[in-house]
Amino acid sequence: MSLMGELWAFMRERKKWWLLPVIIIMVAMGALLVFAQGSVLAPFIYTVF
16 A cells, blocks of 8 residues: 555656556556456456556
8 A cells, every 4th residue: 555655746746647547547557457357257358448
């Protein structure tokens, strides 16, 4: 959790708010790949990438 705190402090101090949507999308895509790995939908999700 310290990584998230440091990232938040960096964005707040340096006014890099444009990084927030990029990070959210990257985390969401990573979570989608991890959770779909063992499901029936995995072949369909992997064709998107």
